[in-house]
Amino acid sequence: MYYKDFEVMEVQQTFYQLPRLDTGAKWKEEAPPNFEFTMKAWQLITHRPSSPTYRRLRRPIPEARKKNYGFFKSTEEVVEAWSKTAEFADALGAEKIVFQSPASFFPSSDHIQNIKLFFKKIKTDSFRFIWEPRGRWERKVVERLCMELGITPCLDPFEGESVQGDLLYVRLHGREGYRYTYSESEMRELIQNGGRYPQAYLMFNNVSMYEDALHFKKLLEEENGQRG
DSSP, rough: HHHHHHHHHEEEEHHHHOOOOOHHHHHHHHSSTTOOOOEEOOOOHHHHHHHHGGOOOOOOGGGGGGSSSSSSSSSSHHHHHHHHHHHHHHHHHOOOEEEOOTTTTTTTHHHHHHHHHHHHHHOSSOOEEEEOOSSSSSSSHHHHHHHHHHHHOOOOGGGGGGOSSSEEEEEEOOBBBTOOOHHHHHHHHHHHHHHHHHEEEEEEEEEHHHHHHHHHHHHHHHHHHHHH
């Protein structure tokens, strides 16, 4: 159904637990030739084992090693988690990878150093990296870091314009919580913002994501038809 209605889908399962490589290859084979997958990076890179999201991890982490996971640390464990994330992205054919950091990854000097070292180390032409910070990060700090590292900021589009570039990537979680449904006027504002970029990805991640995405697609088609 997704293949029929949309041209792109963000895979979130990869955040909790990476599927088998043959699963990614199967999804790629099943999708139409023009269909695009994006995906979230494995939580072992971004989140500490104390995060409740680790409950969905299939393998237990030894207590002595827990300190080595998350927060973009320069550890063998994080490097391995990135390597496996990249392997699955290759199998899936995903070129855009979203790194979502938790609110506990606040803008301290250590955390900023971590993220700088991480992205400089994994820099490659094979993928486009997108960073979605949570918590107390100032918009200007995020944009400045992303420009320095050559990655794309994923920020709330209703709180200001993102730094201009060739890619806009937005994750829409609901302005008042996940049960929020976006209005037509809000969607038209999103269409206007996206039109300023060569590539714009507006990914709904609320309870009514499927319905909102269909509504957005209809408005976008009407807008493009009027322009044509």
